[in-house]
Structures are given as C-alpha cells and as structure tokens.
Amino acid sequence: MHSIPGRRLIMGLFLIFLLLPIYWLVNMSFKTNAEIVSTMTLWPHAPTLQHYKRIFTDESWYSGYINSLEYVILNTIISISVALPAAYAFSRYRFLGDKHLFFWLLSNRMAPAAVYALPFFNLYSAIGLFDTPWAVALAHCIFNVPLAVWILEGFVSGVPREIDETAFLDGYSFPRFFVRILVPLIASGIGVAAFFCFMFSWVELLLARTLTSVQTKPIAAIMTRTVSAAGMDWGLLAAAGVLTIIPGALVIWFVRNYIARGFALGRV
Amino acid sequence: MDKTINQKAWFLVLPVFLVVAFSAVLPLMTVVNYSMQDTFGNNQFFWNGVGWFKELLDPSTDLGGRFLASLGRNLFFSLVILAIEVPLGIVVALSMPRQGWTVAACLVILALPLLIPWNVVGTIWQIFGRPDIGLLGYVLNAVGIDYNYVSNDVDAWVTVIVMDVWHWTSLVALLCYAGLKSIPEAYYQAAQIDGASRWAVFKAIQLPKMNRVLLIAVLLRFMDSFMIYTEPFVVTGGGPGNSTTFVSIELVKIALGQFDLGKAAALSLVYNLIILIVCWIFYTVMTNAGSDRKPQEGAA
Numbered sequence: 001m002h003s004i005p006g007r008r009l010i011m012g013l014f015l016i017f018l019l020l021p022i023y024w025l026v027n028m029s030f031k032t033n034a035e036i037v038s039t040m041t042l043w044p045h046a047p048t049l050q051h052y053k054r055i056f057t058d059e060s061w062y063s064g065y066i067n068s069l070e071y072v073i074l075n076t077i078i079s080i081s082v083a084l085p086a087a088y089a090f091s092r093y094r095f096l097g098d099k100h101l102f103f104w105l106l107s108n109r110m111a112p113a114a115v116y117a118l119p120f121f122n123l124y125s126a127i128g129l130f131d132t133p134w135a136v137a138l139a140h141c142i143f144n145v146p147l148a149v150w151i152l153e154g155f156v157s158g159v160p161r162e163i164d165e166t167a168f169l170d171g172y173s174f175p176r177f178f179v180r181i182l183v184p185l186i187a188s189g190i191g192v193a194a195f196f197c198f199m200f201s202w203v204e205l206l207l208a209r210t211l212t213s214v215q216t217k218p219i220a221a222i223m224t225r226t227v228s229a230a231g232m233d234w235g236l237l238a239a240a241g242v243l244t245i246i247p248g249a250l251v252i253w254f255v256r257n258y259i260a261r262g263f264a265l266g267r268v
Numbered sequence: 269m270d271k272t273i274n275q276k277a278w279f280l281v282l283p284v285f286l287v288v289a290f291s292a293v294l295p296l297m298t299v300v301n302y303s304m305q306d307t308f309g310n311n312q313f314f315w316n317g318v319g320w321f322k323e324l325l326d327p328s329t330d331l332g333g334r335f336l337a338s339l340g341r342n343l344f345f346s347l348v349i350l351a352i353e354v355p356l357g358i359v360v361a362l363s364m365p366r367q368g369w370t371v372a373a374c375l376v377i378l379a380l381p382l383l384i385p386w387n388v389v390g391t392i393w394q395i396f397g398r399p400d401i402g403l404l405g406y407v408l409n410a411v412g413i414d415y416n417y418v419s420n421d422v423d424a425w426v427t428v429i430v431m432d433v434w435h436w437t438s439l440v441a442l443l444c445y446a447g448l449k450s451i452p453e454a455y456y457q458a459a460q461i462d463g464a465s466r467w468a469v470f471k472a473i474q475l476p477k478m479n480r481v482l483l484i485a486v487l488l489r490f491m492d493s494f495m496i497y498t499e500p501f502v503v504t505g506g507g508p509g510n511s512t513t514f515v516s517i518e519l520v521k522i523a524l525g526q527f528d529l530g531k532a533a534a535l536s537l538v539y540n541l542i543i544l545i546v547c548w549i550f551y552t553v554m555t556n557a558g559s560d561r562k563p564q565e566g567a568a
Contacts (some may be wrong), residue, residue, distance in 0.1 A: 003464075007363035007364075007365075008362040008365075010359060010360065011363040011364065011374065014356075014360050014363070014437075015374065015377050015378075017434065018377060018380065018434065018443070019377065020396075020403070021393060021396040021404075021434065022380070022392065023369050024395065024396050024403050025395065025396075026391070028395065028401075034546075037400075037401065040401075042403075053343070064424070071541060082283040082284045082287050083284060085280035085284075086283070086284040087279070088280070089277035089278075089280035092271060092272070092277070094273045095273065095274060095275050095276075095277040095280070095281075096275060098277075101281065103551050106547065106551060107543075107544055107547045109545050110491045110495075110539060110544075110547045111495075111545075112494075112495035112497075112515075112516055112519075112536075112540070112543065113497065113542055114495065114497055114515075114516035114519045114523075115299065115518050115519070115535075116291075116295050117520065117524065118522065118524065118529070119294075119296070119298040120291075120295055122295075122298055123295055123298070133355065135530075138287070138291055139291060141288065142291040142292055144286055145287055146288065148325070151329045153398055157369050167559070183346070199382065199383055202385060203383065203384065203385045203386050204385075204386070205385060205386055205387045205498050206497055206498060206520070210524070218383075220385050220388070222385045223387065223388075223391070234395065234401065234534070237391060238395065241388045241392065244384065244385050244388050245380070245383070245388070247383075248380070248382075248383025248384060249376075249380060249383065251383065252376050252379045252380065252383060256371070256372050256375050256376055259379055265559075
C-alpha cells in the first residue's frame with residue numbers, strides 16, 4: 001500500500017543513473033592517461049595507482065585536502081556553538097524582533113555566494129585574515145549558521161518544555177541545564193546540523209577559492225592545475241575527484257539513520 | 269505551544285547575530301557603496317548615483333542586455349529543473365524499500381551526489397559527457413546522435429540540466445521520504461478497509477503529508493538553482509557563446525574578471541533583492557502552513 005508498482009525497477013534505474021557517472025570517474029582514476037585518450041574501455045585494462053601515488057606524495061596536492069578539512073571543521077564548530085543557544089531562544093521565547101531576526105537569518109542562507117565574493121575579499125584582506133582557514137570558515141558561516149539555527153530549532157522544539165521546568169526546579173543553573181540536559185537530548189539533532197554544515201562548507205568552492213591564495217588553497221582550487229600546456233592530465237583529475245568524494249561518503253555513513261529527518265530540517 | 273515573552277533571550281541570540289552581521293552586513297555595505305560609484309582603477313572612485321541601476325534595467329545597454337538575458341536564462345533553467353526534479357523526487361521517494369538493509373543502502377547512495385564538491389560534480393559531468401573519453405558522449409555518438417556540449421547550445425543545455433537533475437533530485441526525494449515516513453500505519457489500514465485505489469491513497473494521504481516538505485524542497489531548489497555557479501561554470505564555462513551564462517556567472521565575470529566594481533555591485537543588489545522577495549514569499553507561506561496545521565493536529 002505504501003509504494004508504487006514497479007518500485008524496485010524505478011529505484012534500481014535511478015540508482016544506476018546516480019552511480020554511473022561516479023563509476024566513470026573512479027574507472028578513469030585507475031587508468032593510465034594513454035589508455036584514457038586512446039581507447040574506450042569500460043574498466044581499466046592496465047590498472048595503475050600512479051595518480052593516487054602522486055597525490056599522496058606531492059605536498060602541494062595532499063595539503064589541499066588538509067586545508068579544506070581544516071576550514072570545514074572550524075566552520076562546523078563555530079556554526080554549531082553559536083547556533084545552539086539561538087535555536088533554544090527561538091524555540092522557547094518570544095522577544096523583540098524575533099520573527100524579523102529569523103527571516104533575516106534565513107535570507108542570508110539564500111544569498112548568492114557570487115554577491116559576497118568581492119566584498120569578502122576586501123573585508124578579510126583589511127583585517128588580515130586573508131589566506132587563512134579562518135577567513136573561509138567565517139565566510140561560510142553566512143549560510144551555515146542560519147541553516148544550523150533552523151535545523152536545531154526544529155529539534156529543540158521537539159523537547160517537551162516540562163523538562164526545562166523540572167530541571168530549573170531541581171536547581172539547575174541555565175548553563176548547567178543546557179550542557180547536562182538539553183544537549184544530550186538533542187544529540188541526534190546536533191549530529192544532523194553538523195552534517196549539514198560539513199556538507200555545505202565542503203562542497204562550496206567560489207568563496208573558498210576567492211579567500212585563499214597560497215597557504216590554504218582548498219583541494220577544489222588545486223584541481224584546476226591539472227590543465228597544463230601538455231593537455232589535460234585526466235587521470236590525475238579523476239583521482240583527485242574521487243578523493244574529494246570519500247570524506248562525504250564517510251560522513252553519510254555515520255548519519256545514515258538520521259538523514260531523512262535531517263533533510264526535512266527537523267520539521268516532520 | 270505558547271512561548272513566554274523574555275527579552276533576555278536576546279543574549280542567547282547575540283552570538284549568532286554578531287557572526288552573521290559580521291559576514292553579511294559589513295560586506296553588503298561595501299556593495300551598496302560601490303554600486304553608486306565608478307572607478308578607473310588606482311582606487312579612485314567617482315560618484316555615479318543611480319546610473320548603474322538605470323543601465324542595469326535598460327535592455328538596450330550592454331550591461332542591461334547581459335543582465336536581463338542571463339536572468340531570463342536562469343529563470344528558464346530553474347523552472348525546467350523544478351518541473352523534472354519535483355515529480356521525479358516524489359516517484360523515487362515512493363519507490364524506497366520499506367525495511368531491511370536496503371533502506372540504508374539506498375539512503376546512502378541517494379545522498380552521495382549531495383556531498384560531492386560542486387566543482388567535482390562539474391568535473392564528473394565534463395568527463396562523462398565528452399565524446400572522446402566520456403561514456404555518455406561516446407555512447408550517444410556511437411548510436412548516431414551528434415552530441416557535443418562544447419559546441420552545440422542545445423547539447424550544453426541538456427548536459428547542464430541532466431547534471432542538475434543528477435545532483436539534486438536526491439534532495440527532493442529524501443525530503444519527501446521524510447514526509448512519507450511520518451504517516452502512521454493506521455492511515456493506510458483505514459484506506460485499505462475503504463478499498464481506496466493506489467491513486468486515491470497518494471492524493472488523499474501521501475500528498476497532503478508531503479505538502480510541507482515539498483514546499484521546503486521546491487523553494488530550496490528554486491533558490492539554489494537561481495544562484496547556480498560552479499557546476500555549469502566547470503562544464504561549459506557559460507558557453508558555447510553565452511548560452512549557459514547564468515546570473516552568478518555573469519556577475520563573477522563582471523566583478524572578478526573585468527573588475528567593474530560599480531556595475532557588479534549594482535547587479536548584486538538587484539539580484540539579492542529578487543532572491544529576498546522570493547525568500548519572503550517562501551517564509552510567509554511556510555509560517556502560515558505551520559499555523560494551519562496545528563488545529564488539525566489538535567483535532568486528530
């Protein structure tokens with residue numbers, strides 16, 4: 001009764017549609033460049049690890065992954081820690097300008113990154129944060145903080161208000177209540193919010209590229225180097241692409257049971 | 269749930285307010301400042317009033333022509349991907365397996381494209397669609413379809429749209445799936461007793477329950493496709509010609525390519541304003557939908 005006729009077939013076809021381009025990327029990353037350019041092969045006939053080896057041994061390559069992870073993790077920590085108290089406030093209290101403030105936050109989630117690229121460049125250059133992970137982490141807050149507030153507000157609203165009241169009657173101070181009782185109760189919500197912050201910071205390129213130059217170039221920007229005078233180094237590009245998929249895949253695996261609720265932003 | 273009025277709650281919101289104000293208000297002031305001025309380099313600025321805005325909205329000028337053309341392309345793009353992704357996402361959500369390990373497997377695979385950096389999404393499709401080394405391009409050409417996204421406008425559009433469908437349909441599907449999961453089993457049993465058809469179940473039970481998440485899905489997809497930049501930029505670079513140049517691509521061209529700060533700033537403001545208006549409609553509809561729902565829940 002729940003599902004439609006032929007659902008296995010539809011699901012199967014859709015999953016194939018999703019996986020085929022990814023398979024092609026993985027396939028290419030194990031081929032030599034000669035094989036890529038000369039013949040059309042469905043699997044690598046002369047499998048090679050040369051591209052991966054190059055990425056893991058060349059510092060200018062692997063440092064890109066470290067740089068990316070650095071600002072993504074920084075951003076996730078900042079976003080969650082500022083969003084938690086705000087989510088509680090929005091969920092429990094009514095205060096002057098609350099609705100306007102919530103809309104204003106949300107509107108920043110929707111603001112195009114292209115609009116902010118240049119002003120961010122000026123701003124972070126002026127305060128000396130340009131080309132540090134902090135610049136990118138703070139810049140990504142513009143869309144991750146509103147999102148985190150939005151998701152966490154949904155989860156906090158799911159916690160019955162009686163729990164707060166009982167805790168306060170038991171003599172818990174506000175910070176103690178927050179850390180000891182509320183945070184453990186919405187742990188899965190925090191996980192989901194962190195997942196989303198991680199995801200949006202990890203996939204964003206325009207701001208990350210604009211705000212870094214030498215020291216902290218993200219992997220996504222380094223990948224553009226595979227275009228050289230000798231033509232494209234397709235194998236290397238494919239291998240670098242495959243390696244950017246792995247952190248995301250790992251994160252999904254950890255939150256797979258909460259994914260559905262998280263995508264509904266805690267609001268189902 | 270009644271909320272208590274407590275102005276001290278501002279202290280809890282203050283960190284968020286400061287962080288977002290720092291990253292949103294300050295840069296936006298710079299943009300407003302630039303939008304009224306002209307520059308000839310060397311950090312010399314001249315007052316230009318609303319000149320850029322006039323030019324922007326006048327299709328006969330270069331700037332206005334480019335802006336309105338890219339805006340039109342962008343709107344068309346957003347409508348097409350919504351028309352494909354929303355029905356497809358619903359169908360995929362309805363096709364989800366009910367239990368067992370396949371649920372987790374499907375969820376993980378569905379979520380996979382969402383976690384790939386946007387430029388890598390571009391790279392994947394750039395490679396996949398190439399007639400010489402990509403599976404899709406090779407197969408299409410082998411069966412006699414002349415397909416080349418680098419030189420043909422239509423092919424470039426098809427590639428960009430299929431790429432977006434590949435990238436984001438999962439989001440719609442996962443949202444709908446979350447909505448479907450919240451339907452109690454009793455509803456289905458009642459429908460079975462009444463002898464309701466499959467279509468009636470969808471229309472009377474599943475669709476209403478998905479309403480709210482579908483709204484989130486439609487508006488998230490509209491916003492994100494309206495500011496799409498990285499993926500088409502990597503695949504087509506906005507070409508061939510200008511055929512896949514969307515608003516963000518045009519904006520970055522003007523701002524970081526030509527360094528025409530005044531024009532770029534004016535464009536940014538108008539662009540932002542459009543998004544703000546749509547966002548406002550979204551927010552109003554969402555909050556109203558929320559208040560409509562509450563009495564029903566109480567009655568049930």
